[in-house]
Amino acid sequence: GEDVEQSLFLSVREGDSSVINCTYTDSSSTYLYWYKQEPGAGLQLLTYIFSNMDMKQDQRLTVLLNKKDKHLSLRIADTQTGDSAIYFCADSSNQGGKLIFGQGTELSVKP
Amino acid sequence: GAGVSQTPSNKVTEKGKYVELRCDPISGHTALYWYRQSLGQGPEFLIYFQGTGAADDSGLPNDRFFAVRPEGSVSTLKIQRTERGDSAMYLCASSLLAGGVTDTQYFGPGTRLTVL
Numbered sequence: 001g002e003d004v005e006q007s008l009f010l011s012v013r014e015g016d017s018s019v020i021n022c023t024y025t026d027s028s029s030t031y032l033y034w035y036k037q038e039p040g041a042g043l044q045l046l047t048y049i050f051s052n053m054d055m056k057q058d059q060r061l062t063v064l065l066n067k068k069d070k071h072l073s074l075r076i077a078d079t080q081t082g083d084s085a086i087y088f089c090a091d092s093s094n095q096g097g098k099l100i101f102g103q104g105t106e107l108s109v110k111p
Numbered sequence: 112g113a114g115v116s117q118t119p120s121n122k123v124t125e126k127g128k129y130v131e132l133r134c135d136p137i138s139g140h141t142a143l144y145w146y147r148q149s150l151g152q153g154p155e156f157l158i159y160f161q162g163t164g165a166a167d168d169s170g171l172p173n174d175r176f177f178a179v180r181p182e183g184s185v186s187t188l189k190i191q192r193t194e195r196g197d198s199a200m201y202l203c204a205s206s207l208l209a210g211g212v213t214d215t216q217y218f219g220p221g222t223r224l225t226v227l
Contacts, residue, residue: 004153031214031215033215033216035218041220042115042202042218042219042220042221043154043202043204043218044218045215045216045217045218048215088153088154090153092214097142097144097159097161097166097167097206097214097216098144098156098159098167098170099144099146099154099156099216100156101146101153101154101155102153103151103152103153104151104152104153
């Protein structure tokens with residue numbers, strides 16, 4: 001079945017850029033998503049990219065998609081302590097509405 | 112407008128008991144999804160509804176789990192004979208439709224279920 005993989009932890013200094021990486025296996029993915037989860041909270045949609053795009057920029061967020069390598073990344077510019085959270089990559093499966101999530105990357109931002 | 116709401120926010124029950132978890136989707140959203148998130152893991156799909164019907168229930172772990180959406184709006188996830196392994200955060204999401212950019216899913220805050 002489809003699988004989505006992420007590295008588990010990332011630690012950066014405030015003001016630096018953060019890059020969170022994700023790989024997926026489903027070659028027929030149409031949309032790929034990034035969600036943010038703060039402690040004890042639900043999932044907040046950050047951004048998404050359509051599979052025929054290579055890049056999408058939204059304020060401090062840049063999403064890069066390498067469809068050939070099935071690699072997705074999320075870059076956060078000028079990372080702030082408020083960005084500390086768990087970030088999930090999700091793939092819209094080719095079987096309708098369900099999302100396949102990675103295990104999440106915990107981003108720690110140190111002042 | 113209001114987002115997805117879920118009640119209760121926390122539920123503690125004893126092994127063997129029956130529980131119901133409720134989800135109220137965003138008004139006008141026809142698709143509704145249930146996921147389960149164990150500690151330290153990403154959400155895992157359970158079931159989704161398009162309107163009143165379950166379009167995909169392939170993620171339900173066994174026949175103790177059942178979900179309904181009788182009027183195409185509010186949904187209830189029902190768990191019979193709860194087991195300690197059912198302890199998790201249960202997340203609900205809704206989207207305008209299922210499929211395409213309109214299937215962008217918006218999540219509720221979740222119900223944390225603890226089975227003692």
